[in-house]
Amino acid sequence: MPGNSSAFVWIIKPLMKRDLKGVFRYARGAKWPAWFILALPFLIIYVYVYFKTRKYINWTAALAMIIFSEIMLTITEHICITRGHWVYNDNRILGPRIWGIPIEEPLIYYWIPQLFVVFTMLIIYNYLRKRARKKGAA
Amino acid sequence: MPRYFLTDILIFWLPAVIIYLFLRKKTNSLQKKAFWINLLIWCPVTFAAEYLYLWADIWNFSEEFDPLLGISIFGAPIEEFAFWFGAPVFYTMLYMLFDYLDRKYWHRRKYAR
Numbered sequence: 001m002p003g004n005s006s007a008f009v010w011i012i013k014p015l016m017k018r019d020l021k022g023v024f025r026y027a028r029g030a031k032w033p034a035w036f037i038l039a040l041p042f043l044i045i046y047v048y049v050y051f052k053t054r055k056y057i058n059w060t061a062a063l064a065m066i067i068f069s070e071i072m073l074t075i076t077e078h079i080c081i082t083r084g085h086w087v088y089n090d091n092r093i094l095g096p097r098i099w100g101i102p103i104e105e106p107l108i109y110y111w112i113p114q115l116f117v118v119f120t121m122l123i124i125y126n127y128l129r130k131r132a133r134k135k136g137a138a
Numbered sequence: 139m140p141r142y143f144l145t146d147i148l149i150f151w152l153p154a155v156i157i158y159l160f161l162r163k164k165t166n167s168l169q170k171k172a173f174w175i176n177l178l179i180w181c182p183v184t185f186a187a188e189y190l191y192l193w194a195d196i197w198n199f200s201e202e203f204d205p206l207l208g209i210s211i212f213g214a215p216i217e218e219f220a221f222w223f224g225a226p227v228f229y230t231m232l233y234m235l236f237d238y239l240d241r242k243y244w245h246r247r248k249y250a251r
Binding site for chain 1: 142173179180194195196197198199200202203204225229230232237239240241244245
C-alpha cells in the first residue's frame with residue numbers, strides 16, 4: 001500500500017517539514033555527520049584501487065563521465081529533494097547545502113563512486129586479460 | 139504517480155540499456171565479462187550500503203507529492219535498489235561509451251600509434 005510501504009518510512013513522517021525554499025527537512029537523533037563519516041571506509045579501499053588502475057584508466061573518458069554525471073545528478077537530486085523523494089536528516093549531514101543538496105554529495109558522492117566502479121571493472125579486466133595471455137602462451 | 143521509481147528508470151536504466159545496445163558489438167568478450175563480474179561484485183555492496191545508510195537514519199522519504207511503489211525489501215523501498223544498483227550499471231556504461239568515443243574520434247591518432 002503506497003504511503004505505508006516501508007518500515008523506515010512512516011515512523012518519522014510527522015517530523016518532516018518544508019523550509020522556505022521548499023526543501024523537505026527533518027532532524028532526529030544525536031548530531032553526527034554519518035553521511036560523511038560512513039564514506040571514509042570506502043575512501044580507504046578507493047585509494048588502493050586508484051593506485052592499482054591509474055595507469056590503465058582512460059582519464060579523458062573518466063573526466064567526461066564525471067562531468068556528465070555531476071550535472072545530471074545535481075539536477076536530478078534537486079528535483080528529488082524538492083519533491084520529497086529523499087529527505088535528509090539534518091542531524092546526520094555536515095550542514096551546508098548547495099541548491100538544497102547536502103555538500104557531501106558534490107564533494108564525495110558525485111565522483112568517487114563513479115570512479116570506484118570503473119576502477120574495479122578495470123582491475124577485473126586486467127586480471128582477465130593477463131589470464132587469457134597466460135593461457136595463450138601455454 | 140511513482141515519480142521516484144520513474145526517475146530511476148529514466149536517469150539510470152534506460153540510458154544504460156541504450157548504451158549497452160550501442161556498445162554490444164563494439165566491445166570484446168573480455169570487456170563484457172569484466173563488466174558483468176563487476177556488477178556481480180557491486181550488487182551486494184550497494185545492497186549493504188543502502189541498509190547501512192538507512193540504519194544510520196541519513197535520509198528518509200516523504201511521499202507527500204509522489205508515493206512510493208509500496209514494495210519493500212527488508213523495510214527498504216524497492217526504488218532505492220533501482221537507484222543504488224542502477225547507478226553502477228549506468229556509470230560503467232557511460233565510461234565505456236566515452237572510452238569508445240575517445241578512441242574512435244577524440245584521440246584517434248594517439249590510439250592509432
